[in-house]
Amino acid sequence: MTVEGDGTWIGVDVGKTHHWVCAVDERGQKLLSLKVLNDEAQILEMITAVSGLAQSRVWAIDILGTPSALLLALLAQAGESVRYASGRLVAAMSTAYAGEGKTDAKDAYVIAETARIRTDLAVVDTDTDVVRTLGVLTGHRADLVADRVRMINRLRDLLTSVFPALEREFDFASCKGALVLLTGYATPEAIRRMGEARLSRWLRQRRVRGYADVAARAVAAAQSQHTVLVGQDVTASIVAELASTVLSQHERLKALDEQIQDTFAQHPQAAVIESMPGFGPVLGASLLVAAGDLAAFPTAGHLAAAAGLVPVPNDSGRRVGNLHKPRRYSRPLRHALYLSAQTSMMRAGPNRDYYLKKRDQGRTHSQAVIALARRRIDVLWALLRDDRAWTAAPPARAHAA
Template sequence: MQQFAAYVGIDWADRKHNFCLQAGDEDTVEFGCLPHRVECIDEWARASHQRFGGPIAVALELAKGPIVSALQKYDFFTLFPINPSTLAKYRLAFKPSRAKDDPSDAELALDLLLRHPERFAPLKPQSVGMRSLTVLIEQRRQLVDDRNRFTNRLRSALKEYFPQTLDWFEDIDTMLFCDFLSRWPTLSAVKRASSKTLDGFFRAHNCRRATLIDQRLKSIRSAMALTEDPGIVTPYRLHAVTLVAQLRTTLAVIDVFDQEIAALVRTLPDFALFDSLPGAGPHLAPRLLAAFGEQRGRFRNAVEVLQYTGIAPVTERSGKKSWVHWRWQCPTFLRQTFVEWAAQTINKSFWAGAYYRQQRAKGSSHQAAVRALAFKWIRILYRCWQTGKRYDESVYLNALRRRGSPLLGKLSLSDG
């Protein structure tokens, strides 16, 4: 580890940041508290640089956030993220009582960096485009989670007074459904609509299958109300209309994010590498690209990717006992990315489908089989990422054939 003019441990918070500071050539430490205001952070940063010069090492238990963004503006700071669980276990080693306060946590972060510098890598920001993409896909995922919450609540509300709509529409997270329920929020309202009006509504929403429209119209005419009690219908109608408004806004915003992501991801050098993957598509290709990033030295081998993303299982041994389980501490969104993509490849990649069925035949659950498939895929992707070569299914199948892989069986390559 390089030598620094000073070392700082920071325990960050919403409104203030406690810090513990030690000059590079001294053993004594200083404590302080920094308000989370831009001018205060700037004043402290410039004063530290004037006092010590540079560079200055800063240890803190996060890799992104307001304080990280604020400190990255200064080239004389080198930031060292420390995993919060690492700091918590380190604290517990010295304080079995679990006593905790912010200044002591800042001191522990500083102590960890000074005593075990080889354990922590400095934070190296990726390009503006890659960082923007990472934030955009994470925000999009949050919006998708919002959409799912709204649809679940809407489905629950409709079951209380207007359950027929759930039979008339296969998906309720669409503008078609939102427009239908906004216009006819109750069964009595839609029954009053003429067949011509309903037919025109469906055709205006690109639903042009005459059989489907006729089926819906017949179902509407024959439908019976679950209840006509105003004490139930009135509040649930209002609730449903409110949820539809929220869902409509969320769907529109997701479309905006999709357009922004699609435009941005095409400007990144490795986009073609991930866009060509089977089953990736417009949503998973950007997520896979962001998962690997653009810094080839970030992971020394595929095993580090597997461990970091939580795909690789953990083995615990004690005496004669051995227990294998999945990783509890990992970036959940990254693990979801690889698992969701692996599931998409089952029907789009010959060997992936064969491997999944093999795992299922061994007694693995669907999720366990998909995680095992993701494990296989990451090793392949890591190689592609390192060499810059696109994945080629035929090349990989030929490699499996040369190794005599049982996945291929007696089928010829053309059969795959």
């Protein structure tokens, strides 16, 4: 494929400690290939050197995240245009180039060639710090949620070994009162000694919602077990420690969600995104982080393709018209759009009506949600294009093509 016009395409194989940079001209000839430490002085020196190669420059990187943060900040400061070439795309492109199986130098060259040949690479929004901040916050939130799930599972396992009746009684992932209970009382004997009235007062003093119900259910569970199991006291102390940790994580998540909400509100597209049913601040932030600059997608179809919601042909010989799920797409983007669609169809309205329509046509739950997610992309892209909030009723006059 021939690419016309003068210019330089620079591919950067991003690394934690260093980057490999390769620049090619309009014919795909290497202009430079060098290793650069992930250090401000060296990166600035490299940007200056590349700036002297041509007036027209397009940069491309393969990683968006922590390792590329300093590089992207310095490129933004220099006013450079940056594209994103995903790791899967680079891996697919690399098979067309001879040479060693995989090296940083080859990867940088392939990234540069990908930027030169492919004109549909997403633009990295280097001017916006909000998305990068949201990436840090949502990443930390995902870690906290994973830690919380792991600790709750460990708590349930330990409680089952000494007090299975109480473990069955509560959903510790959603019942904060049950966790408060475990911080003080995690054995049948201790709960029976307290009694329902005293336990109810103890929970009320700790601001447990529905304290009387929690106390009644706990006492009923304690009345069903009078056998003392081996290691009960030691296990109960560990359960109390885990319960306290989970409660602390819950408070940290609440504070983090407020921080994400405040940061998300600073993005110019936040109001439009959050107006759509199914998108709250956290899921909206996840969408921005996964998609990058939503304005960089020229059509709704491009956004749907990036999320893997557009089937691709699987034709061979005389077999035509066969479609299958794409193998290369952004899984975080697909996940955010899928979750928003699933949330939106839980309430009455056009989203639920469309979901039920697909179910009536014989689609499975997942297929119906995916179909809804694809339809919602058209709506979201149109709203962002027109910079207007979502309403249940369609606009009085369609946007002129």
